Structures are given as structure tokens and as C-alpha cells.
Amino acid sequence: MTGQPIPVIIDCDTGVDDALALLFAVRHPGLDVRAITCVAGNTDVDGVVRNTLTVLEQAGAGDIPVARGAERPLIEPVRTARHVHGQDGMGDLGLPAPTRRPVDVDAVTLLRREILASPRPVTLIPTAPLTNIALLLRTYPEVVRNIERIVFMGGAVATGNATAVAEFNVWHDPEAAAILLTAGVPMTMYGLDVFKEVLVPAGDVQRLRASADPRLRLAGELLAHRDPATSGDPTPTGGLGDAGAVCAVVDPGGLTTELLPVEVSLAPGATRGQTIVDRRPRPGESEIHHGPREQSLVDVALGVDVDRYVKLWLTVVEGA
Numbered sequence: 001m002t003g004q005p006i007p008v009i010i011d012c013d014t015g016v017d018d019a020l021a022l023l024f025a026v027r028h029p030g031l032d033v034r035a036i037t038c039v040a041g042n043t044d045v046d047g048v049v050r051n052t053l054t055v056l057e058q059a060g061a062g063d064i065p066v067a068r069g070a071e072r073p074l075i076e077p078v079r080t081a082r083h084v085h086g087q088d089g090m091g092d093l094g095l096p097a098p099t100r101r102p103v104d105v106d107a108v109t110l111l112r113r114e115i116l117a118s119p120r121p122v123t124l125i126p127t128a129p130l131t132n133i134a135l136l137l138r139t140y141p142e143v144v145r146n147i148e149r150i151v152f153m154g155g156a157v158a159t160g161n162a163t164a165v166a167e168f169n170v171w172h173d174p175e176a177a178a179i180l181l182t183a184g185v186p187m188t189m190y191g192l193d194v195f196k197e198v199l200v201p202a203g204d205v206q207r208l209r210a211s212a213d214p215r216l217r218l219a220g221e222l223l224a225h226r227d228p229a230t231s232g233d234p235t236p237t238g239g240l241g242d243a244g245a246v247c248a249v250v251d252p253g254g255l256t257t258e259l260l261p262v263e264v265s266l267a268p269g270a271t272r273g274q275t276i277v278d279r280r281p282r283p284g285e286s287e288i289h290h291g292p293r294e295q296s297l298v299d300v301a302l303g304v305d306v307d308r309y310v311k312l313w314l315t316v317v318e319g320a
Helices: 016-025 045-059 107-117 131-139 141-146 168-172 174-180 202-209 214-225 243-250 285-290 306-318
Strands: 006-012 031-038 066-068 122-126 147-153 187-190 255-264 275-277 296-304
Touching (some): 006 016, 006 107, 006 243, 016 031, 016 045, 016 214, 016 243, 016 306, 031 045, 031 107, 031 243, 045 066, 066 107, 107 141, 122 243, 131 141, 131 174, 141 147, 147 243, 168 174, 174 255, 187 243, 187 255, 202 214, 202 306, 243 306
Parallel strands (some): 006 031, 006 122, 031 066, 147 187, 187 296
Antiparallel strands (some): 255 275, 255 296
16 A cells, blocks of 8 residues: 555444454555444444454554543444353453453544544544444534544344344444435445355464464454354354454455445334345336435445455565
8 A cells, every 4th residue: 555544433333343454454555544433233332342353452552542432322232242242342362351441532522623633534444333333423523524434343234133134233222323325425335245255264373372472362262253154163264244344445446336325124013124225237116106215325334355364464464
């Protein structure tokens, strides 16, 4: 990558794969991580703050401000994913408590401050439920003038994971996701359709786990934790998960995207939290009879170059 680093802010619910994203982001020379904000999701928000600070410490990252954000969705109760990420949200690896501390302002305040203070427009990378981002957009709408793009991990074109049709981050706070889509800035949806495809080969996972470098061992253990189908395999493959969204900021050419109308189902019932992606080639009878609906246009990721992103992530994380 040439030119100045891309100023980014990561909003996360660290989380095993959020940790993989942070390990990559803080080491990539093409990214200027201006702040990290935390929100309830994979675990409670205080656990997210602790996990985020721990990862930064393990990674040897610079002095990046970290702020505590929303402890619950706008309307829904907190519904964590500890059954996936472990009771501590980080695979129950027994990591030491961090010595770093969060800043003394809340996440929305930090987001506003860092976005408006950046000399170049910022790219936001939410890898979590979108509560902090929704609160930011509603409280300080002026920030959009200095946002270049939002690349969010969330949603699904096809199959969900929280429900048959809804992905966890959007399902956890559907109203926040709906607000995100009104931001009025260019947006990329890195959803489950590509999220689940990017797997690090077993040999690479094993090499990382056997490393003498604690940071690389952590990366290997996190990758190993992410393969529920082969939890008993001593050399499992590992999903990059949220880290793929950060790879997409650095190397957008690794994604196949299409600009499509997207909306979030907010109605109670089986479809709540679904991202409805309109892939029809022409208007249907509903539009003919009732007129077009107002829907946000989003660059939706429909395909990913798996080898390209795996190589990118490994090269950066294992780099000297």
C-alpha cells in the first residue's frame, strides 16, 4: 500500500474474532487506528473493554484510546454469545488482566472527537452490534461530514446464524442497524455470506499455536477456538471472522460486491433482524402497485478471495 495510512476507528464487542481483527489492524502499516470503542455483544460491555485492552497489550500496540460504550441495545435486552466465545468472551484462555485502562469518556464522545479531529475522513469498522454507531449518528449527525466509508460486519444475504435469516450483530440490535443504514455515507456490508468462508488452514493455525512469540500463540489459540465443528482436532482450521472486514478496508479488491438496496426487518417474529437485500433485476408487483420503497444502497459483499485475505492476514500478523 502506498500513500498515507487510512484513519480508522473500530467499534467492537471483543470477542474471539474481534481480537483477530485487532491483532491485524494495529500491525498493518496502512492503517492508522485512531480509537477503539466497545459495546455489549459477544459478552457484557465491561468484559469487552477488558478483552480489548488485553489484546492491545498482547499485541504491543501503541497508545490507542479505548472507550466503554452501550451496555445494552436500544430496545432489546442484552443477549450475549458466550456459548460461542467462552464465558470471558475470549475463549476462556486465562489471559492476564490488562494494565491498560480505558479513557475517561464514553464511546460516543470518543467517536465524535476522533472523527471530527481527523485531518482525513475516517473509515468506521463496526464488527459488533451497532448500538454505539446509532447513538453517535442520532446524537452528533455532523460527524458524517468526516466519515469516508463504513465497512460493517453484519447481516446476511442468505442464511442467518442468530435465527434462520438474521445475523447476530444485526439481530442483537435491529433498530441500531436500521439507523446505520440511514448514515448517508458509502457503506460496505461484510456479511455472513463471506464471513464464514475465510478459513486459515490447519497447518498455519498449528504453526501459530507453537510459536515462541506470545502474540502469535494468542492468534493461534483464537483461531483454533473458532472452529466448533472440529473442537477436538489438535490442528483445526480457523475462521478469520471479523478480521475479514478489516482486510476488506486494506484490500477491497479481495471482495466481490454489488450495490444493492438493503433494509432491516424490525417487525416482531421470525424475520426480526433480517437484512433484506433486494437482488431483483426489475421492480416487482409491489412497486408497480404501491410505488418504490425508500431503501439504502449498500455495497454488499457477495464473494471473497479466501486465499488473498488469509495470506494478507498471516503476512501482517506474523510480520516482524
